[in-house]
Amino acid sequence: MQTGFIDSIIFDLDGTLWDASASCTAAWNEALGQAGYSDFVLTEETIRSFSGLKIEDIFGLYFNFIPTERQTHLLNLYKQKEAILMKDRGGVLYPGVPAVLDELKKTYRLFIVSNCLAGYIENFLDLSHLAFVHAGILGEEPHTEIKSYSVDPLPEGGIIATGCKVYQPKPSPVDSHGFDVDYVYAVLRPYIVVLYKANPIDPTRKDMIALLVQPVTEESCIAHMLTCYPPYQVEPPAVRRFQQFIFGQDRPILENQHPKRLPLDPQAELHQVCDRLSVGYRRYLREQGWGYGTELGGG
Numbered sequence: 001m002q003t004g005f006i007d008s009i010i011f012d013l014d015g016t017l018w019d020a021s022a023s024c025t026a027a028w029n030e031a032l033g034q035a036g037y038s039d040f041v042l043t044e045e046t047i048r049s050f051s052g053l054k055i056e057d058i059f060g061l062y063f064n065f066i067p068t069e070r071q072t073h074l075l076n077l078y079k080q081k082e083a084i085l086m087k088d089r090g091g092v093l094y095p096g097v098p099a100v101l102d103e104l105k106k107t108y109r110l111f112i113v114s115n116c117l118a119g120y121i122e123n124f125l126d127l128s129h130l131a132f133v134h135a136g137i138l139g140e141e142p143h144t145e146i147k148s149y150s151v152d153p154l155p156e157g158g159i160i161a162t163g164c165k166v167y168q169p170k171p172s173p174v175d176s177h178g179f180d181v182d183y184v185y186a187v188l189r190p191y192i193v194v195l196y197k198a199n200p201i202d203p204t205r206k207d208m209i210a211l212l213v214q215p216v217t218e219e220s221c222i223a224h225m226l227t228c229y230p231p232y233q234v235e236p237p238a239v240r241r242f243q244q245f246i247f248g249q250d251r252p253i254l255e256n257q258h259p260k261r262l263p264l265d266p267q268a269e270l271h272q273v274c275d276r277l278s279v280g281y282r283r284y285l286r287e288q289g290w291g292y293g294t295e296l297g298g299g
Helices: 021-034 044-049 055-062 068-088 097-104 118-125 236-256 273-287
Strands: 008-011 109-112 150-153 159-168 179-189 192-198 206-217 220-228
Touching (some): 021 044, 220 236
Antiparallel strands (some): 179 192
16 A cells, blocks of 8 residues: 555544534524424424535435425525525534644645635635634724725726725734725636736735636636735745635635525625626626626636
8 A cells, every 4th residue: 555645634523523513503493484384493402413415315304394496495494594694603613623723734735625616716805704704813893884985897898896895903914903904806807807906005905816827617716815015014934824814714604604606686686886897707607707706607
């Protein structure tokens, strides 16, 4: 038997690093109640028993009292509830996980399996989640309002959002005083977006963060980050830790969002003023005839 050198470890999230059964239980029970089955209440123990089962097996074992024609409706309700609750509550890390990961990262590169695609870009463009998902860093309550901003086409293709302003307590790896940060987003290609944000030390310059998404399948991807900061007390390890922490907060939401493929129908979801950039991104994809990773599918 041959053994090779191991330099990396890939983790699954649910059931390996954290327990999200409380959020899933709440989502199922809310969906059941809305579908007219409030008398049937699931427990966290039952939800844990779902682990690894296909959805048709779950319905066959636990929801066989629901007519087949109603099962799709229930599943769609669950997906909607789960997406909201995962963003709000997430899961609970298993005991010892942070300490073990801290020790492993000294020797290995650590990864988590991710099953998202176009949603990764849209999450990056979502201003409204900053105060809730990244509370105390890129936003905080009660500074949750996203004021009106502009989204316009770029002459060379793509879209640009200007006039975005968000209060951030810790806007960068080198600053910890809060202020209203000016944002500019430029979507250059369907899977390439660049963010420019006000530098906290030199207001005449901007930090630059680029997200380049490499599709693996229509429902999975690898995200590559490129960051550029003015040379003011910035050290690469601090930047790396800061960005990995922020994306670590985003990842569970993306891995659990439904539908997996990005809806392009403007009527598929209810949008607010703060979603103007996401709506513009979806419109841009439609105009490009872009189907890969979306509800349209294909290349």
